[in-house]
Amino acid sequence: MTGSRAAQTAEELRDAGLRVTAARVALLETVRAGDHLDAEAIASGVRGRVGHIFLQAVYDGLHALTAAGLLRRIEPPGSPARFEGRVGDNHHHLVCRSCGAVADVDCAVGTAPCLTASDDHGFSVDEAEVIYWGLCPDCSTARSTSAP
Numbered sequence: 568m569t570g571s572r573a574a575q576t577a578e579e580l581r582d583a584g585l586r587v588t589a590a591r592v593a594l595l596e597t598v599r600a601g602d603h604l605d606a607e608a609i610a611s612g613v614r615g616r617v618g619h620i621f622l623q624a625v626y627d628g629l630h631a632l633t634a635a636g637l638l639r640r641i642e643p644p645g646s647p648a649r650f651e652g653r654v655g656d657n658h659h660h661l662v663c664r665s666c667g668a669v670a671d672v673d674c675a676v677g678t679a680p681c682l683t684a685s686d687d688h689g690f691s692v693d694e695a696e697v698i699y700w701g702l703c704p705d706c707s708t709a710r711s712t713s714a715p
Contacts, residue, residue, distance in 0.1 A: 572596070583635035589625055593617045594628045598638055599652035603660075603669035609650060643669065643698055663703035665710070672699065 576595050576610045577587045585591060590613065597612035598604060604612070610625045629650055632638040636655075642648045643662045649669060684692060702710065 574612055579637060580635075585631060585635055587609045591623060591628055591632065593620075594625065595632060595637060595652070598629075598632075598650045602647040603641070603651050605647040605649055605671075607647075631675055634709055641669070641696075643667075659695075659697040659699065661699045661701065661703075663706055665702055665706035668703045668705075670703075 573592055573596075576592045580591055580595070593613045594609065595617065597609050601608065601612065606622065606629065606648070609629065610620060610622050613620050613625060629638065629640070632655055633640045637652075639651050639654045640648050641651065641660060641661040642659070644711045646662070646667055653671060657673065657674055658670050661672050662668070684690075684695075694713075
């Protein structure tokens, strides 16, 4: 990570009201450089940047960064929580039923919240979360070539 990038990340943390630490800078940069990473993968990436960090410290940092709106947590059913740096828009996700790969997909229709509830029960809806399920290209190819 370049010094200017680290300084920019530190400024984002300050602007969000968070204390700047090497671990938080590394967490944010690791998630942003990754692709829908789980906590174990993030911990590994952070260790590669700053050395040893306890997994609980990673969870605590992810919670703080998510609460501050700097990261987004997604939890596809049957999968561990994943984290991404794409925030501030109302995008959705594609999840492979076979390997668990996750990909972003922009809103299905219109502007946020993308989908209109048939009955909002008086809620003021500001976000819709949609998960599309299927097979990624690699798993589709593997399945079609192994079929009898």
